[in-house]
Amino acid sequence: MTKKRFDLIVFDWDGTLMDSTATIAACIQAAAKDLGLAVPSNRQASYVIGLGLQEAMQAALPDLEPRHYPRVVERYRYHYLAKDKGLTLFDGVRDMLADLSQRGYFLAIATGKSRVGLNRALDAANLLSVFDATRCADETFSKPHPAMLQELTRELGQDIERTVMIGDTTHDLQMAINAGAAGIAVHYGAHAVHELEALNPVYSASSVAELHRWLIDNA
Structure with a gap:
């Protein structure tokens, strides 16, 4: 052998x-939209997948003041938890x-x-x-x-x-x-x-x- x-x-x-790539990217975009931020493109939102959540949001939304990232993470989790049961x-x-x-x-x-x-x-x-x-x-x-x-x-x-x-x-x-x-x-x-x-x-x-x-x- x-x-x-x-x-x-x-x-x-x-x-x-x-x-889950498309779903994660869409949830990042939805989180940004919720907070009235510039919505990252599909490529920008997809590129950060694989990073830790905090690091991902910082990379997808690099111009945001640090104090706002926890709110973005919270909105992302809200959208993702509504969709993750449908992932395969x-x-x-x-x-x-x-x-x-x-x-x-x-x-x-x-x-x-x-x-x-x-x-x-x-x-x-x-x-x-x-x-x-x-x-x-x-x-x-x-x-x-x-x-x-x-x-x-x-x-x-x-x-x-x-x-x-x-x-x-x-x-x-x-x-x-x-x-x-x-x-x-x-x-x-x-x-x-x-x-x-x-x-x-x-x-x-x-x-x-x-x-x-x-x-x-x-x-």
């Missing part, structure tokens, strides 16, 4: 496993995760979501027992700081050089680079293909099915 290249596979959540996993995600787990990989999540938000999403998707460890932006440094991957590898007793981070944003891939892990890009989420490819991921997938096949054959 061919020796595995990776032992730990870490996934981003929004835009990688969950089809990308086709093939559930089967991919079950297969990888059966093959003996450690599975983890590194996400810009809050702990409360991730636990709610995992519970709704019936995936709470699938992942060996998870890390959220309100527990440590936000992406692209390497802390999430460093903490996950320590918790699970894994080698960072045998760890791969899979995500749809440059924040994910830059975190992998900063941590010394491998990075895989998916092209169906928040960031443009050319932005992802500029960071030289070891593989790029245009669908969950492609990602699954590559992991089986090469990971």
Whole structure:
């Protein structure tokens, strides 16, 4: 049997496993509109996905006085909580995760979501027992700081050089680079293909099915 290249596979959540990019961007725009602020474009709102919520709002609305960001975050949460129950996993995600787990990989999540938000999403998707460890932006440094991957590898007793981070944003891939892990890009989420490819991921997938096949054959 061919020796595995990776032992730990870490996934981003929004835009990688969950089809939530458009909803998150729309909620950021709605929060800005509620407060009479300049509404960020679709690209601006999508680009900040994957960052911690406070960091995301600061990046999407950079000209706002710092004291106003908590109000923007509150309005974002209001809109998102009204819509998140309608979100679904990308086709093939559930089967991919079950297969990888059966093959003996450690599975983890590194996400810009809050702990409360991730636990709610995992519970709704019936995936709470699938992942060996998870890390959220309100527990440590936000992406692209390497802390999430460093903490996950320590918790699970894994080698960072045998760890791969899979995500749809440059924040994910830059975190992998900063941590010394491998990075895989998916092209169906928040960031443009050319932005992802500029960071030289070891593989790029245009669908969950492609990602699954590559992991089986090469990971």
